[in-house]
Amino acid sequence: MAQGALPGFRDFYPEQFAERAYIMDVWRRVLRRYAFSEYDGPPLEPLDLYRKKSGDELVGQLYSFTDKGDREVTMRPEMTPTFARMVAARANSLRKPVRWFSIPQLFRYERQQKGRLREHFQLNADIVGEASVTADAELLSIALDIMREFGLTSSDVRAGVSDRRLLQALVLEAGASEDALSAVYAVIDKRGREPVAISREKLEKAVGSSHVADKIDEFLGITDIDNLFQRYGAVESIAQHLDRLRAYFQYLNALGFADWVKLDLSIVRGLAYYTGIVFELFDTAGEYRAICGGGRYDTLLETLGGVDLPALGFGMGDVVVGELLRSRGMIPATPPRTDYWVAGEEEALTPQVMSVAAELRRHDRSVEYSLKPQQLSRQLKSAAAAGASHAVILKTERFAAGEVTVRNLEAGTEQSMPLEDFINSL
């Protein structure tokens, strides 16, 4: 058996490529509706670009090596640092807000599993230079619009929404110390993926008090912004974040996505650089990992590029989206890609077959013909197998008189006409 692709990498045969192209077409179509511009960067980057943000710990999961110039390089594991660098370099001259998207192929050296390979294509959409919550609503609207464009509804996919600032205020209000925050976030992030008792135990350990853990458990269970407001609206440190989140929901309602969004304070996002509203998209059946995740990262451009600009963005991978759509039969079949199959009654007509094919191609038609001498019946069999919608048949005597026969392969009907008339009718 022939050696396959490397583990975690995919060969895209035409059928799979068609699926990938469909997904990317939808992404581009929707992003253009939101007036985003497409960009790209290098697939290979200096290792330091990622060290700076995540530390040496994550370096072990990068697809990195030393190049022939003795540089430590890595296949890009994410797009945000590249994006931040590019924006920072031209920060002063770019019209704000910057609305850019990209569809990079990303790499990570990890053992593959469902919905996760060593390589994937990920839509990245980011907005830079706008701190107000309208931008957050606009951003989530894009991700949801993509779901809708795929044919999914709010009963298929939901967005869970939270806010790091709100969560922090609530956790502090519950009585946890600042030092405990990151440990608490880690526990909250895992909630739902491990047994309740273990989660609870870890939470108590993180905050050092069962009373505080009780209070955290209490607000995590609230999934309605109004309930949260009733309970904590009087607390000044919390109320300001609730007001913002309320506006966020109001804007999403105005954008037409009220049914798709729900408050979920357990959404933290693993990445440390998020600073505000964060969200994740899930399939409601719970079969797949998160379809999409993103949020606000107002300090990252400062950290990476030395430019103080608020920013927010999301990523959506092709693997989970493809699995979801495929399982529901929602990827459109590839339409027949051949318009005309030109067939000659005998081998001597080969140059004429080529001339007709060339003329059709000059008219932007997709054209194929038999590259080896074949009986007419065989040629038509090939035409049918190729999914050609029409055959153009050159018969020796008729073609000498300037006529071709155009056969509709789907209907089984055919018509003879002067070649000129046929070409002019295109």
Added chain:
RNA sequence: GUGGCUGUAGCUCAAUCGGUUAGAGCACCGGUCUGUGGCACCGGGGGUUGCGGGUUCAAUUCCCGUCAGCCACCCCA
């Protein structure tokens, strides 16, 4: 990186208790068809049974290792 399950033709699968030349359908190529496709019938190519080793008179079958795939963990693009 850790653990569990699984590997036979391009795909889906078969092969008695370990038994001698590993089969079938689909797909592909061709023939019937000096001429207008899909159907039908017939034929053809395609396998180191993932790979390596062991046990045995004999291994697709049993054992070990390895590689790959799937699933979970870790982690989250």
